[in-house]
Structures are given as structure tokens and as C-alpha cells.
Amino acid sequence: MTNHPQPTQPHQSRQPLLPNTPDSCLGIMGGGQLGRMFAQAAQAMGYQVAVLEPEAGCPAAQVADQHIQAGYENHPGLMALAKLSKAVTTEFENVPADSLSLLAQSSFVAPAAACVSIAQDRLAEKHFFTRCGATTHVYPAPHWGIANQNDVAGVKDELLPGILKTVRMGYDGKGQVRVRDRAELAAAFASMNGQACVLEKMLPLAYEVSVLVTRGVDGEAVVYPIAENVHRDGILFTTVAPSTHVSADVASKAQAAALHIIAEMAYVGVLCIEFFVLKDGSLVVNEMAPRPHNSGHYTIDACVTSQFQQQVRALAQLPLGDARQHSPAAMLNILGDVWYEGDTDNMREPAWDRVLALPGAHLHLYGKAEARRARKMGHITFVAPNMAEAQDNLGKACAILGIAAPEWA
């Protein structure tokens, strides 16, 4: 699908950065698994990759051509990254916006600092989504900003029960407290050490979906099918794509909203937008991640172009790839827990040989040295001729790995 071209931003040359030349190096801020999979996709296409990340031996540094071991705000480190890389992207949303602005003085940076800043601030994000709602007819949950105890008094009754979330730095359900009434809200806000928060009305969710969308500098955008996500203990547990519950109406409304949102920001790169589908069938926009997303990992094995290859193409100002899905897919996140025998502290290597004997299994491990409980260590995507088979094999993998079976409802 194509949108109207947006004006070129300052420091954005329209010259594609072709692979396989002496200076075709792409830079990335952050060294986690998303950086690793970006580097792998970039190298497959003939690019070199430089990673800026303070941690030695991190997942991305293991595969990158260059590792600049420095903090995300370290000036010499950022200058070194800019010198090596004609174009720079990020693998996490909490990258300091000032660092992206600094890099943008000499390199092409996508997504731009201004876009990343919106995604870093839940209130700014909600204001932006609300503004987009005039066109998309999709709105965020009813909410209220809470910066001090006086704001608690201003909360309308209909926002309770609700969820208090920190405005910044929340992920995997961290920095969130569910509150039933005003007294619990006051106590929850007091426990946040003065951090600015937003209270959201607790909505009756039927299920959760995400929409992955990519936009190039020329304004062309491509959107992936609707992925359906199940969380456990606040962490993504499974993604199935295409969603088994979403109606054609809701699917096209969510995709149209995603395309509007990305165009409205003149965003360049991969963006993932999370939505709630409520019990009455209505669609609510939750939040966005300015990068490839865990719920998009299935695209590596089930789509013509993976989200990481798309990130490379957008960053190198190349034409975007086909987002078509060729096989139904079910993805299972692998947490450090599967290295432990039951609830004990005894560790052993999971039976990957048995998992890989299952039809359509694609194992991805991120090279993290230490398996800790609740730590994302990898994922497995099952592709199959139909969704029931993919889900069935995912269930068998859970049994092998000692993970409680999914409820596909």
C-alpha cells in the first residue's frame, strides 16, 4: 500500500546505501537480540554492521563486524559509531533522543529522534494516538495523567478500576500497578517514587493484536498481517499470525490505523503498534515500539520479507520488500525458565533435538551466556500448511520444554 510521499527531512540524503561497498556499514544502538537479528539480516544482504552497546559479549556484538563498547550517551562512542556508519538505527525505544539527534548531524538516522521520543512517553503517545483517532476512528484507553498526589483527586470515577503505568521506561508489564479504587491508586502512585504516571481505565479485553508496519523515506509503506498475542506474567508468551480471532473488518481498521499513524509521523523504519480488541468487538490502540518487535519474529520464517530485512531496507533507503505471509505461523518465546528442572535450581540444556524433530520448527537462540528465569533467551516459530498444525506443534514443544500448555480458546 502506498501513501503520499513526505517531504525529505534535513540530513536525509535520498541516495540509497548499496551493499558490498567499502563504506556500506550500518550502525545500531543497542546490543540485544533485536540488534543481533538486524545484524544477521544486514550481513546476509552484504552490509557490515557496527553495534554500540556497553555490555561485553552481548547478543548483537557476537555477530557484528564492529562493537563499540560504550554507554548510549557516551560522546566518543557515538562519534565512533557515526564515523563508521552512513546510517544508524536503534533496537530499543529508550535510547536517549539526544544521542539520536547527535548521530543525525553526520549520519542518516531512522527512525528519527522526534518519532522515538513519542514512543518513549506514554502520555505523548496517547495524545498523538488521540489526534490520529479523528482519521483512524481508533482511540487509546480512557486515561488521566498523574504527576502528583493532587492529580489523584482529579481522577473521574469511570477510570476505576484501572492500571497505573509509569509514563517512561515501562516494558514487559514492569512499572504497572492494577488499582481498584482511589485509595489503592493513591498508594500505588506513592510507591512510584515520584515518577510521572498515567492511569488507564481497565478495559474488558477479548484478545490482543499487533500490527507491524514499515515506511521508507519516499513515503511508501507496507503493512503485515494481524498478529495475535498472548502474555504470561506480563511477558509475551505466544504470537499467532494471522490472528485466528480478528474479523476482516477489525483487521482492515487496524492496518489502516497503523498506516495512518506511521505516515503522520513521517516515520522511516519498522514500527509495531499494539491494539486491544474488546469483548464488544471494538478496537483500542495501546502503544507502539519504534523498532522490530517480538510479536514480529514470525516474519523471519513465515513471510517473504522479515521485519529485520525490512529494517535494513528502510535504513539503507532501498525499496521495501513484500510483506506477504506464505505460511501460517505460531511463535513461542523461550525464557530462561526452560533451562531449570521444574521449580528447582538445577539447570540442564533443554532437549532442542526433540523440539527440532517437530515439523516446521525454526529455532532461534540469542547467544545469551546466562539463562535466568523470565529472561528472553530465544524463540521458536512453527510454520505449517494450516494454523491448527502450527499450534499443535507449538503445544508439543511446550510439553517437551516443561512449559504449561497454551490455551488456544
Ligand code: ATP
Ligand atoms: P510490553 O513491553 O510487554 O509491551 P508494557 O510494559 O509496555 O508491555 P502494556 O503493553 O501497556 O505494557 O501493558 C501490558 C499488558 O497489560 C497488556 O498487554 C495487556 O494485557 C494489559 N493491559 C494494559 N493496559 C490495559 C488496559 N487499559 N486494560 C486492560 N488490560 C491492559
Ligand code: MG
Ligand atoms: Mg505492551
